[in-house]
Amino acid sequence: MTGPAVVLVGPMGAGKSTVGAILAQRLGVTCRDTDQDIVETAGKPISEIFLDEGEPHFRELERAAVRAALAEHTGILALGGGAVLAEETRALLAGQPVVFLEMGLSEAVKRVGLDAPRPLLVINPRQQWRKLMAERRPLYTEVARVVVSTEDRTPDEVADEILAALELQPTQPEKQ
Template sequence: MTGPAVVLVGPMGVGKSTVGALLAERLGVTCRDTDQDIVETAGKPISEIFLDEGEGHFRELERAAVRTALAEHSGVLALGGGAVLSEETRALLAAHPVVFLEMDVSEAVKRVGLDAPRPLLLINPRQQWRTLMEERRPLYTEVARAVVSTDNRTPEEVADEILAALGLDTPQPEKQQ
């Protein structure tokens, strides 16, 4: 199969970048984040793209970044939280090993915080996060081969579960006696 070894989807702050880096290390591949691709292409942070050009423009950049990354990248790929909103993106993801990283709202508040520069959480972050998840959870589930909770778990524990769920268990080094 061509394309990424693993694709991570889920809400902002769930740990896609952190877990992605761990998975990449364990699998001996690189990790790519489409949000970072967008920042590099646009030459400015995502929050500025939202403010300057609007969410619609950002979503166009996001669709293009995901399409390119799925075609070019063979390692671990982390997608932005809203990437699954695109029907085109969901169709492209059908051919790939996608894992939905999920967390509950109390965990999201701890991780994302109430003052983080997240354009979609500027007003009433808790309620906004709940609303986003009501809209996105079915889409994350639709594209995922596995669903892994990150609540109260270390990134290492999450990575272990992903590898097991996808049948990509890597041999652990033997401990010296």
């Protein structure tokens, strides 16, 4: 089967981009982020897409970005936090090497601060984050082959666990 070597899913701040870059370096492949694909296609930040065109338009762009990336990319693929909301996306992820990077609220507060310009966390960010995770955690788990906690762990430790769980052999020497 062709497609990405690893697909990373999880909430904002879980480390998808950071861990993705480490995995890509170790496996000698590139890392692609569908949120970045959306920004490049739209020509503006995601927060502006939400404000100007609304969340439904953003989700449409997101579905298209994920569909294209799954078809074209063979390296590491990081999906936006809400990509799993679309049934079409979950179907496309079936059989893929999907890793759910999991973390709790206290870790999210440390990493994201919950005051960053995140469109879905504007009002009462802690409560919104809990609500988003209650909705999304079952979907992340549904699509994941492996669940890896990022709580109190370095990105390198998370990457080590992913490589071992998916039985992937690094082509680049690990950092000491």
